Amino acid sequence: MSTTSSSRASRLLALAFTCVALTGCTEEAGAMADKSQGNPPATATPAGLTAPTPAAPSVAPPKPVELRSVEVRRVRSDTELSRLAGERLLAGNAEPVAIEVRTAEPLGNLERTASPEIYVNGERLGDTWALGQDRLVVIVPEGDLEKLRDMNEITVAWLGAEQLTRTQKPLRLDKSLLP
Incomplete structure (x- = not known):
């Protein structure tokens, strides 16, 4: 059974x-x-328990991004800028311009989630591209050129840390210098 x-x-x-x-x-x-x-168990010293670890890369505290120069160029006359602008901004007879700034010091680690952005009169006019350690470019569509004043203030700041990283000594851009 x-x-x-x-x-x-x-x-x-x-x-x-x-x-x-x-x-x-x-x-x-x-x-x-x-x-x-x-x-209670005997206390152990931390040095005796931990293995040596490789030195972590030190992260520098955020600092303002100071500028060396600003320049405005036509996008169509430059193949690199035309590629960045894309077909949509270059469609028809549109004439976008590129505002390019050179920073006083290298930007450092560009492989992070935040990015440095160009501001014109405190406003972002488009996405900023880092084309090197000290070169930033923003493509401004033709329609947004109307937002420019006779004299414009150009600054740069890292997204997410604008208060700590905004340019302290802005550069001036005269609207009459536009191509």
């Missing part, structure tokens, strides 16, 4: 085994708690 796993004896045996296992875990945890309240 064979027994099946659904018999009463099997269920009682499983229940008893579970109770013993749970009771053992509870007593073991209680015993551990009693031991920890008695004599």
Whole structure:
């Protein structure tokens, strides 16, 4: 005669085994708690426990991005700028311009989630591309050129840290210098 796993004896045996296992875990945890309240373990020095780790790259605190020069150029006369502008901005007879700034110091790590952005009179007129460690360009669509004043203030700041990184000594761009 064979027994099946659904018999009463099997269920009682499983229940008893579970109770013993749970009771053992509870007593073991209680015993551990009693031991920890008695004599504290000897303190270890951190130097003895940690393996030497490679030096983490130091992150310089954010600082303002100061500018050396600003220049405005036609996009159509430059193949690199035409590629950045794309077909949409160059469609028809549109004449977008590129505002290019050179920074006083290299920008540093450009492989991060934030990016440096060019601001004209405190406003972003488009996406900024970093074309080198000290060269930034923004393509301004022809329609947005109307937003420019007779005298414009050009600054740069890293997205997400604008207050800490905005240019302290803005450059001026005279609208009459537009191509």
